[in-house]
Amino acid sequence: MQLDFSFQQTWLHKTNPAFKFLLMLILFIGMLFIHNPNFLIIFMVGAWIMYLGYTGHSFFNLLLFASPFLLIFITSSISMILFGEGQTTWFQFGLIHVTEESFYRGLHLGMRSMIFGLLGLLFALTTRPVLLFYSLMQQFKLKPKFAYSFMAAVRILPIMLEEFQSLRHALKVRGVTYQKGVKGFYQKLQQYVIPLLAQSIRRAHRIAVAMEAKKFSGDQQRTYYYKLQIGKYDLYFTLLLISWVSITFYLTNFISIIPIDHVRSTN
Amino acid sequence: MEQDHMISIQNLRVKFPNEKSFLFKDFSLSINPGEKVLLVGPSGSGKSTLLQILSGLIPNAVEVPVKYDSRSTNDSWGYVFQDPDVQFCMPYVDEEIAFVLENLAIPRNEMNHYIEKYLTQVGLHLDDRHTKIQELSGGMKQRLAIASVLALEPELLYLDEPTAMLDPSGTQQVWDTIKNVSEDKTVIIVEHKIEQVLDFVDRVVMIDQHGQLQADGTPDEVFTAHKQLFQQYGIWYPNVWEDYLNKNLNMQNQVTANNSRRLISFDHFIGYRNKQAKIRIDEKNIHSGEWICVTGENGAGKSTLLLSIMQLISTNEQIHYENSLFENDTTIYDQIGFVFQNPELQFVTNKVYDELAYSLKNQHLSNTEMKERIIETLRAYDLLSVKEKHPFQLSTGQKKRLSVATASITNPKLLLLDEPTFGQDAKNTFRIIEILKQLQASGTAIVMVTHDTYIKKYLSTFEWMVENGEIIEKQLDVSSSHQSVKMS
Numbered sequence: 001m002q003l004d005f006s007f008q009q010t011w012l013h014k015t016n017p018a019f020k021f022l023l024m025l026i027l028f029i030g031m032l033f034i035h036n037p038n039f040l041i042i043f044m045v046g047a048w049i050m051y052l053g054y055t056g057h058s059f060f061n062l063l064l065f066a067s068p069f070l071l072i073f074i075t076s077s078i079s080m081i082l083f084g085e086g087q088t089t090w091f092q093f094g095l096i097h098v099t100e101e102s103f104y105r106g107l108h109l110g111m112r113s114m115i116f117g118l119l120g121l122l123f124a125l126t127t128r129p130v131l132l133f134y135s136l137m138q139q140f141k142l143k144p145k146f147a148y149s150f151m152a153a154v155r156i157l158p159i160m161l162e163e164f165q166s167l168r169h170a171l172k173v174r175g176v177t178y179q180k181g182v183k184g185f186y187q188k189l190q191q192y193v194i195p196l197l198a199q200s201i202r203r204a205h206r207i208a209v210a211m212e213a214k215k216f217s218g219d220q221q222r223t224y225y226y227k228l229q230i231g232k233y234d235l236y237f238t239l240l241l242i243s244w245v246s247i248t249f250y251l252t253n254f255i256s257i258i259p260i261d262h263v264r265s266t267n
Numbered sequence: 268m269e270q271d272h273m274i275s276i277q278n279l280r281v282k283f284p285n286e287k288s289f290l291f292k293d294f295s296l297s298i299n300p301g302e303k304v305l306l307v308g309p310s311g312s313g314k315s316t317l318l319q320i321l322s323g324l325i326p327n328a329v330e331v332p333v334k335y336d337s338r339s340t341n342d343s344w345g346y347v348f349q350d351p352d353v354q355f356c357m358p359y360v361d362e363e364i365a366f367v368l369e370n371l372a373i374p375r376n377e378m379n380h381y382i383e384k385y386l387t388q389v390g391l392h393l394d395d396r397h398t399k400i401q402e403l404s405g406g407m408k409q410r411l412a413i414a415s416v417l418a419l420e421p422e423l424l425y426l427d428e429p430t431a432m433l434d435p436s437g438t439q440q441v442w443d444t445i446k447n448v449s450e451d452k453t454v455i456i457v458e459h460k461i462e463q464v465l466d467f468v469d470r471v472v473m474i475d476q477h478g479q480l481q482a483d484g485t486p487d488e489v490f491t492a493h494k495q496l497f498q499q500y501g502i503w504y505p506n507v508w509e510d511y512l513n514k515n516l517n518m519q520n521q522v523t524a525n526n527s528r529r530l531i532s533f534d535h536f537i538g539y540r541n542k543q544a545k546i547r548i549d550e551k552n553i554h555s556g557e558w559i560c561v562t563g564e565n566g567a568g569k570s571t572l573l574l575s576i577m578q579l580i581s582t583n584e585q586i587h588y589e590n591s592l593f594e595n596d597t598t599i600y601d602q603i604g605f606v607f608q609n610p611e612l613q614f615v616t617n618k619v620y621d622e623l624a625y626s627l628k629n630q631h632l633s634n635t636e637m638k639e640r641i642i643e644t645l646r647a648y649d650l651l652s653v654k655e656k657h658p659f660q661l662s663t664g665q666k667k668r669l670s671v672a673t674a675s676i677t678n679p680k681l682l683l684l685d686e687p688t689f690g691q692d693a694k695n696t697f698r699i700i701e702i703l704k705q706l707q708a709s710g711t712a713i714v715m716v717t718h719d720t721y722i723k724k725y726l727s728t729f730e731w732m733v734e735n736g737e738i739i740e741k742q743l744d745v746s747s748s749h750q751s752v753k754m755s
Contacts, residue, residue: 130357130358130359130362148356148366151356151357151358152356154358155355155356155357155358158401159352163609163612166607166609166612167612169574169577169579169607170605170607170612170613171615172579172600173577173579173600173605173607173613173674174600174613174615174625174626174673175598175600175601175625175626175628175629176615191615195611195612195614198611198659199609199611199612203353206348206350206353206354207353207354207355207356208328209319209324209328209329209348210346210348210353210354210355210356211356212324212327212328213322213324213328213345213346213348214366214367214370214415214416214419215367215370215371215419216366216370217370220370220372221372222369222370222372223368223369223372223373223374223375223378224369224375225361225362225365225366225368225369225375225378227375
């Protein structure tokens with residue numbers, strides 16, 4: 001099972017993963033306090049530029065990865081648009097009640113999900129999991145016990161995928177058929193979860209024993225093969241984020257694509 | 268004398284929770300520095316457990332209640348496990364060795380030097396050390412496992428069936444490597460495939476199911492003086508195949524069915540995985556009563572071949588199932604049996620008995636007929652005593668036999684097996700082979716993926732060697748192989 005895609009290293013790959021993680025987290029939380037949809041539109045343009053320009057993956061792959069976010073955008077907007085509350089009614093049919101307020105709120109929600117998605121991908125595509133855990137250990141004092149367990153787990157994932165495939169084949173060969181509806185779903189769950197769990201628990205146990213056999217213990221003094229520090233690229237990245245947010249705020253004063261500036265206010 | 272031992276243990280007692288009998292009772296063993304010891308015993312005799320106890324993994328890493336009068340251990344050891352996929356915790360070659368160096372707190376600037384050193388010692392010459400472990404062959408993975416163990420600079424090596432999952436060339440590579448690196452080390456080995464180990468070990472220790480020491484001595488002594496013990500317990504020993512075949516002269520490779528019918532024909536058949544052509548068969552047929560051994564290196568496409576015959580992966584459909592294969596619109600799964608490498612994936616019920624009943628659900632049998640057939644099969648496969656157990660509770664040998672039983676109880680015209688004898692002791696292997704032989708005699712065609720050169724040599728009618736997705740067919744010369752049995 002191939003989970004890798006070839007890509008170019010960009011300067012974003014050279015930033016400190018744990019620090020980048022922290023910045024992204026701040027950005028995520030900050031985004032929750034933004035209620036002006038115009039801000040999100042302008043910020044989203046920036047997010048797309050960063051995403052398409054600085055992850056080092058091919059344009060085609062990037063669009064492919066981003067395609068689920070279009071779906072998330074639509075699904076998260078639509079429920080708010082169709083069933084949200086508001087005073088200026090645009091359209092009403094049975095349960096469906098589209099108002100001006102709910103429409104903008106829906107759009108706002110959709111854009112927020114899309115920004116979360118883009119930022120998440122921006123992080124994921126420019127960070128190797130192994131380096132993230134190394135830097136969490138070195139910069140944020142994460143216990144090696146947890147860090148290496150996670151790294152071992154990441155290694156098992158493709159093996160599990162392969163096993164899932166084999167299990168599917170095996171069940172097909174045994175002539176397993178499923179009932180329709182909820183019952184069938186429950187049956188499927190049972191048929192898949194038990195053997196996969198049994199294999200995974202055994203495998204996890206074996207890897208744990210193998211790690212201890214290699215003299216790994218949770219709390220020993222250890223050195224690191226990868227030395228991660230906070231460096232100039234992290235400074236650039238921080239400056240970039242600060243100016244990105246500031247410019248967005250500034251532009252929000254002049255550009256008003258959506259004629260409201262607070263989706264929560266009702267008038 | 269006592270302090271001369273590398274490791275020793277006196278009056279070991281081990282009992283797993285919920286088990287009635289002791290795994291070891293008053294067992295003592297001492298091993299001298301520099302000895303190369305092979306541990307043998309029937310499956311379930313606790314060889315791997317003993318290895319883990321001697322190393323201290325039990326009870327330090329695995330909690331099993333263990334008691335002993337005295338023991339002397341040595342902390343300088345390395346352990347190579349059976350499964351190449353579950354002994355690494357990092358994704359890349361260099362990172363895996365670095366993981367060990369980190370544990371030993373080796374300074375960062377010396378790591379590259381050491382990584383290079385250990386990779387050279389095991390003969391892993393990679394263009395780029397930052398290579399994905401996933402991309403290595405089984406033999407290379409095990410050599411990497413040895414390299415990362417060497418990073419511990421051990422005086423003692425524990426090898427727990429390090430080649431059990433490898434093809435013949437991988438096995439050879441691994442044993443050559445072990446011989447190279449272990450000259451000044453003490454080595455304790457558990458291994459089923461003993462041919463490659465014989466000229467390397469200087470002591471063989473045999474234990475039985477009750478954890479009793481049965482034999483201890485040089486390989487020559489043990490294999491000649493205690494041969495009947497090996498036969499009694501069904502443990503592999505040199506020439507076990509020749510002895511077996513001489514006793515069972517009806518076990519010869521030939522098409523046994525008289526009126527052999529064509530079951531499947533291939534005509535420029537291609538099987539795909541991830542849209543890439545992974546197996547090609549130009550023009551070949553499978554007839555009833557044939558025994559085809561599919562051989563080749565790990566990753567050559569052997570399992571893919573079986574999956575494509577079963578239509579479990581996409582193909583160009585240039586495979587023709589003859590009418591004789593399908594009677595009154597039964598599905599392909601009713602007429603072709605398939606035994607997967609990992610039997611646990613094939614179990615769908617909670618009871619051994621129900622597993623077989625499940626296979627018969629489309630056979631339109633009356634209840635009594637069905638019951639009779641299941642009991643008869645359970646008896647033939649020596650599973651009658653465990654018919655009420657959950658399939659996952661069985662021993663590895665029993666699981667394997669059950670998975671063959673579920674596939675063969677419908678009397679399929681064709682039986683596909685993916686390494687059915689792999690990791691089994693001699694007793695189980697011969698039992699499975701006898702079952703398959705009977706099926707073959709009743710006209711079932713058998714297509715099995717195997718690394719076992721003896722099965723290929725003595726039992727198969729054809730060998731399909733898979734090389735880079737192409738099949739090279741070899742007809743096996745029955746008379747010559749039969750002669751060689753008699754001569755030995």
